[in-house]
Structure formats: structure tokens, C-alpha cells
Amino acid sequence: MKYWLIKSEPDVFGIDDLQKVGREPWTGVRNYQARNFMWKDMKPGDLAIFYHSNAKPPGATGIARVADDPYPDPTQFDEKSEYFDEKSTEQKPRWWLVDFEFVTKFAGMVTLETLKADPKLTEMVVCQKGTRLSITPVSAADFKHVCKLGGWKP
DNA sequence: GCCAACGTTGGC
DNA sequence: GCCAACGTTGGC
Secondary structure, eight states: OOEEEEEEOHHHHOHHHHHHHSEEEOTTOOOHHHHHIIIIIOOTTOEEEEEEOSSSSOEEEEEEEEOSOOEEOGGGGOTTSTTOOTTOOSSSOSOEEOEEEEEEEEEEEEEHHHHHHOGGGTTOGGGSTTOOOSEEEEOHHHHHHHHHHTTOOO
16 A cells, blocks of 8 residues: 655645545646656555645645546546647547545644654655645655644544 | 756745 | 746757
8 A cells, every 4th residue: 555645726626625525536637757656656545645735824634545546637638628638649648647535634734834843754755845746655654644643543 | 968948836 | 926946848
């Protein structure tokens, strides 16, 4: 089992939205590194820290689970979508995604400030300066520690 | 293949 | 709103 951190802007789609719908296709990822994580490395059952970016304050707000195997992101074929990619074909899709399902919402947000200040989490990618990647791997130890800070037991 | 210009992310 | 980081694009 692997662990991840996925970023989302709460103004667009936050932890409350995931709780409401229960399950959501992670559309719109247009970064090859992030895509490769979903395409090649994620397995159903993997757990991810749900992180609010561009938020006040930013931080970890809950946990989501990989709900299925990767499949082509449908928005890349939709001319009306902002994620439309004219260079992608159904025969050779460029962008892949997985669905995430809601697992839990932390009782209180674990802010980025808290994460950065924690000596146990210095290796976490999201804590490092200038990381813009929207999906990053998280070590099992870091994952457990963030859950503990969020008051949740896996 | 290099690299300057440009666009985006995201914390502050 | 600013700006650092860094991915992408396109001219050469």
C-alpha cells in the first residue's frame, strides 16, 4: 500500500465537496509527473492526504482513498472543457486519472504551518519550498503522523 | 539540444 | 498583489 498527498483548491473542490459526493474522478491534472503517479503507481486502496491549496490557511483537511484503476481523463476529449487537449486521441490518451473516494475529514485542519514546524515531517514534499506538484508520494511514517495530528486512526 | 520568454502554481 | 519556483514552448 502506498500513500499520497493530493492538492485541491477548496474554492473549486474541497474536502466538504468530496464528502458530499462520496467519490470523484480526479480530472484536470495536466502535469506529466502527477499523471505518472496516477497512471503507474497508484493502486485501489491507496490512501491520500487531502490538502487544501490556495486556501486561508492551506493545510491537510482529511483522507481520501484510491477507488479504482486508472482510466483516460474524459475531459481531455471534451472540446468545451478547459482541460481539452487537441493533441490527445482516444486511441492514445495522454492524460489518465483515478477516482478518489471520501474516507474522513479531520476534526481540525492540520495547517501547512503546523506541518512545516513538525520535526518529523521535514521530508514531506509539501513542506519543502517551491513545490507545485499537485500529487506527491508520502512515506508511511509521515502519513501516519499527519493522521495523528488530524485526530484520525487509519 | 539550448535557452529565453512565458505561463502557472501557490505561499505569503 | 507580489514573487519564487519551475514546467512548457518555440526560435535558432
